[in-house]
Amino acid sequence: MKHWLASTALALCLALPAVAQDTDPNAKPGGEIVLTYKDDVATLDPAIGYDWQNWSMIKSLFDGLMDYYPGTTELRPGLAESYTISEDGLVFTFKLRPGVKFHNGREMTAEDVKYSLDRVTNPATQSPGAGFFASIAGFENAGEGGLSGVKVVDPSTVEITLSRPDATFLHVMALNFSYVVPKEAVEEWGEDFGKHPVGTGAYSLEDWTIGQRLTFRKNPDYWISGIPYLDAIHVEVGQEPVVALLRLQNGEVDIPGDGIPPAKFAEVMGDPEQAARVVEGGQLHTGYITMNVTQPPFDKVEVRRAVNMALNKDRIIQIINGRAVPANQPLPPSMPGYAKDYAGYSFDPEGAKTLLAEAGYADGFETELYVMNTDPNPRIAQAIQQDLAAIGITASLQNLAQANVIEAGGAGQAPMVWSGGMGWIADFPDPSNFYGPTLGCAGAADGGWNWAKYCNAEVDALAVKADSFTDPADPERLKLWSEIYVKIMEDAPWAPVFNEQRYTMKSPRMGGADALYVDPVSIPINYDYVYVTE
Amino acid sequence: MAVYLLRRLGQAVLILLGVSFITFILLYVLPADPVRQIAGRAATAQTVENIRQQLGLDQPFIVQYGRYLANLARGDLGRSYLQKTDVAELIRSRLPATLLLMAAGIFAELLIGLTLGVIAALWRGRALDQGLMVTSFVAVSAPQFVIGLLLLYVFAVKLGWFPIGGYGTFAHLVLPALTLGILGSGWYSRMMRSSMIEALRADYTRTARAKGLGRLRVILRHALPNAILPIVAMIGIDIGIFMGGIVVVESVFGWPGMGQLAWQAIQRVDIPIIMGVTLVSATAIVLGNLLADLIAPMIDPRIRLR
Numbered sequence A: 001m002k003h004w005l006a007s008t009a010l011a012l013c014l015a016l017p018a019v020a021q022d023t024d025p026n027a028k029p030g031g032e033i034v035l036t037y038k039d040d041v042a043t044l045d046p047a048i049g050y051d052w053q054n055w056s057m058i059k060s061l062f063d064g065l066m067d068y069y070p071g072t073t074e075l076r077p078g079l080a081e082s083y084t085i086s087e088d089g090l091v092f093t094f095k096l097r098p099g100v101k102f103h104n105g106r107e108m109t110a111e112d113v114k115y116s117l118d119r120v121t122n123p124a125t126q127s128p129g130a131g132f133f134a135s136i137a138g139f140e141n142a143g144e145g146g147l148s149g150v151k152v153v154d155p156s157t158v159e160i161t162l163s164r165p166d167a168t169f170l171h172v173m174a175l176n177f178s179y180v181v182p183k184e185a186v187e188e189w190g191e192d193f194g195k196h197p198v199g200t201g202a203y204s205l206e207d208w209t210i211g212q213r214l215t216f217r218k219n220p221d222y223w224i225s226g227i228p229y230l231d232a233i234h235v236e237v238g239q240e241p242v243v244a245l246l247r248l249q250n251g252e253v254d255i256p257g258d259g260i261p262p263a264k265f266a267e268v269m270g271d272p273e274q275a276a277r278v279v280e281g282g283q284l285h286t287g288y289i290t291m292n293v294t295q296p297p298f299d300k301v302e303v304r305r306a307v308n309m310a311l312n313k314d315r316i317i318q319i320i321n322g323r324a325v326p327a328n329q330p331l332p333p334s335m336p337g338y339a340k341d342y343a344g345y346s347f348d349p350e351g352a353k354t355l356l357a358e359a360g361y362a363d364g365f366e367t368e369l370y371v372m373n374t375d376p377n378p379r380i381a382q383a384i385q386q387d388l389a390a391i392g393i394t395a396s397l398q399n400l401a402q403a404n405v406i407e408a409g410g411a412g413q414a415p416m417v418w419s420g421g422m423g424w425i426a427d428f429p430d431p432s433n434f435y436g437p438t439l440g441c442a443g444a445a446d447g448g449w450n451w452a453k454y455c456n457a458e459v460d461a462l463a464v465k466a467d468s469f470t471d472p473a474d475p476e477r478l479k480l481w482s483e484i485y486v487k488i489m490e491d492a493p494w495a496p497v498f499n500e501q502r503y504t505m506k507s508p509r510m511g512g513a514d515a516l517y518v519d520p521v522s523i524p525i526n527y528d529y530v531y532v533t534e
Numbered sequence B: 001m002a003v004y005l006l007r008r009l010g011q012a013v014l015i016l017l018g019v020s021f022i023t024f025i026l027l028y029v030l031p032a033d034p035v036r037q038i039a040g041r042a043a044t045a046q047t048v049e050n051i052r053q054q055l056g057l058d059q060p061f062i063v064q065y066g067r068y069l070a071n072l073a074r075g076d077l078g079r080s081y082l083q084k085t086d087v088a089e090l091i092r093s094r095l096p097a098t099l100l101l102m103a104a105g106i107f108a109e110l111l112i113g114l115t116l117g118v119i120a121a122l123w124r125g126r127a128l129d130q131g132l133m134v135t136s137f138v139a140v141s142a143p144q145f146v147i148g149l150l151l152l153y154v155f156a157v158k159l160g161w162f163p164i165g166g167y168g169t170f171a172h173l174v175l176p177a178l179t180l181g182i183l184g185s186g187w188y189s190r191m192m193r194s195s196m197i198e199a200l201r202a203d204y205t206r207t208a209r210a211k212g213l214g215r216l217r218v219i220l221r222h223a224l225p226n227a228i229l230p231i232v233a234m235i236g237i238d239i240g241i242f243m244g245g246i247v248v249v250e251s252v253f254g255w256p257g258m259g260q261l262a263w264q265a266i267q268r269v270d271i272p273i274i275m276g277v278t279l280v281s282a283t284a285i286v287l288g289n290l291l292a293d294l295i296a297p298m299i300d301p302r303i304r305l306r
Helices: A007-021 A054-061 A110-121 A183-195 A241-249 A262-270 A301-310 A313-319 A349-358 A377-390 A402-411 A457-466 A475-491 A514-518 B002-029 B034-039 B045-054 B061-073 B087-122 B127-141 B144-158 B170-201 B203-210 B215-252 B258-267 B271-299
Strands: A032-037 A066-068 A075-077 A080-085 A091-096 A150-154 A157-161 A203-209 A213-218 A232-237 A278-282 A287-291 A324-326 A365-372 A393-400 A416-418 A494-505
Touching: A054 A203, A054 A213, A075 A080, A091 A110, A110 A150, A110 A157, A110 A183, A241 A262, A241 B144, A278 A514, A287 A301, A301 A349, A301 A377, A301 A494, A313 A324, A313 A377, A313 A494, A365 A377, A365 A402, A377 A393, A377 A416, A393 A402, A402 A416, A402 B034, A457 A475, A475 A494, A494 A514, B002 B061, B002 B271, B034 B045, B087 B127, B087 B170, B087 B215, B087 B258, B087 B271, B127 B170, B144 B170, B144 B215, B170 B203, B170 B215, B203 B215, B215 B258, B215 B271, B258 B271
Parallel strands: A032 A232, A365 A393, A365 A416
Antiparallel strands: A066 A075, A080 A091, A091 A157, A150 A157, A203 A213, A213 A232, A278 A494, A287 A416, A287 A494, A324 A494
16 A cells, blocks of 8 residues: 555645635624525434435534535545545545544544444445445445444544445545444434434534424534634524525525525516625536437437437526526536537437438327426426427326336336436536436436436446546546546437526625535535624 | 214224225325335445335235234334434424414404304395405415415515514414415305304394394394304314315415425325324314314204214
8 A cells, every 4th residue: 555646635635734724714703594494304314314405414513534625526634634545546544633523522533434334334224325335345245244344443544445446435435424423322312313413513403393493503622623603503494485585585584595486586686686695606417308218219319319409408498597507418517527528419400300200200209208296397398398399299298296206217117207306416526426326227227216227338337447546536537427428418318408507595694705605515505614794 | 972972983093094094005006116215316226125124115015004003003103214203203293383373273264254254144235245255255266375475475574563484472373374264264254144144034033133132132142153053063174174275374484384294295205204194184184073063062952962
């Protein structure tokens, strides 16, 4: 084993002092803010929570070995002070930061790291994120005995051995599911740990009235000095987005967690005073239509390309108040590996008709488009339906609840699925995250998330190659991923439609860089680094 | 009376058993897999099967249902798949809010509905009557969402008399209760109007008037008690309507009741919560009807319980 000094490692070494310095000189500590959500917060257990609401709450309650610079997709060390990677890319040795304490006052050690990884991969935990750890040696036999690939070298050193090189591993170590939990608290609360979370994070949970509100209190002993700025965050749940906006306008709410409701968007953006408090940013999201490549008529690539050419994406974007940019490939533009030079299929109904005729469908055909039944998805599906009708394809809409659409897509019953509302926002900022479950052969199995049932062995082999790099940010690797997605677009199992932009509204007193309010990782906002100006 | 009560309670248990069976079978045949929802998109086929086994969802229907009933008999409603909390605890934390809102809503709709109904009956055929009946028709047809937001906007945002949604004080209760009250009052005012008109025409009213009693006394002592009788039965049925319709109002006013819990659970096939909420609601409806039947003879001695 030797020190590994590729670009990332260097950046990380330089980054160490920066962790202490990335505090904002203009920030004033203190103050409390109010956030609202419509849906209840489910669990705050990092091994289980996988929602829009609890994702960044968990990020503020717990920490992982790795982390991201606030407001960016750039990795930095978290609970690990430094790390080394063996030459073959299989052994990661993490040196833990000394003196980090859990909210219960006990110091965090390497044993806790091992316990947490053993726990999340133990099938008894039922973690939706267990699959992310599949590259750790011993994952197949994970259970009560723990992972054989995770070893405690000494109280401040953890050694993790992989069964295959995995470029995304450092991202996985920054993922919520890998966050470190204290064994004694998990054992004390058992299945209710998610309601009584204890972590090392910038905030601790002070109070939780189920179905009403949660209060997060500043952790005065947080290991990044000066962070967080806020004394407390109050989250009120069960609030309709329209009502949350009214309360914001009335000065009662600082951040409406569900964003600006579609019906109010034009009104807000038309008022200069309110529009000035809206932060716009990209997010790691793509909205797409899947076409089941295993069944006629979508088994013919001409038909799938024709669908890509039939879509008037600009018009579809108008339906969501222009809150998106047209997409021509699976990756969103803010994702590393996005193919900037790729032109994609342009809007060309006549060309699409010609392609259909070549495929033997000169008179079109009838099919079904599955769509989740919450606004704006049925309206988007109607626009898609009209575009398809213009080239002779008659698509009937199947408006169903989310779970039913997922089921139909997974079972291969749905010829076409509009992905909107199914939550396909990247788990971590790496191009591989859009491939495996949704476009790779593994996800094409019955019940998988690859609803196009697309499986190209050549592309799968390239993906394995791309993920065998040790440095996730290696330009060669990112180039390879660009090529993979361009190849996929030639086969056209998807018709990418748009990348949604994020619009976060805040009260006049909220301070901090705009990037914190459209943080690509901490959604909706980075609670640790925002502050209030009064 | 005791025999009657026992028989009715026995019937109630049978009804609840039927409700649980039908709901369970509907959720069983539903083309949506709760295990997929729990396992997430990164899950391997092995993880999915593992979770299915742990939850016992790989068992045949009759085994699953039998287990559910056995747990139910012990008072165990199960654990939410996605919230990872005891369903009983989730319902317990939300039931008081729903019951409070329901009581306040029924009070508001009776107050508004009965008053308007009586006024309309007394001024039958005049402009006032027709105006009130048109208004009540609009109230019955208006979407709860619209009425709720309208009240919220005018009385909370613009006038600042009440808080903008939330839960806790009497002030928080007024607008959601009023929303339910306005919507429900439409039915009650129409019922009350026709019932009152009938009572005013009845022989006993004529007799009372012939005795030389004052107009007010005739209305309050003779016509009103008789006219109100059919309304009482309606309140029992109304509890069922409330259980279904309260979802929207709870959502508009951020009221932490059971409606919101049910709505979220349905979206994500959280079967234990759906079952729990359905059973609790069904219990409320059955008890509501029973209560209405028990009250009826107290108001009208002609009715006998058998």
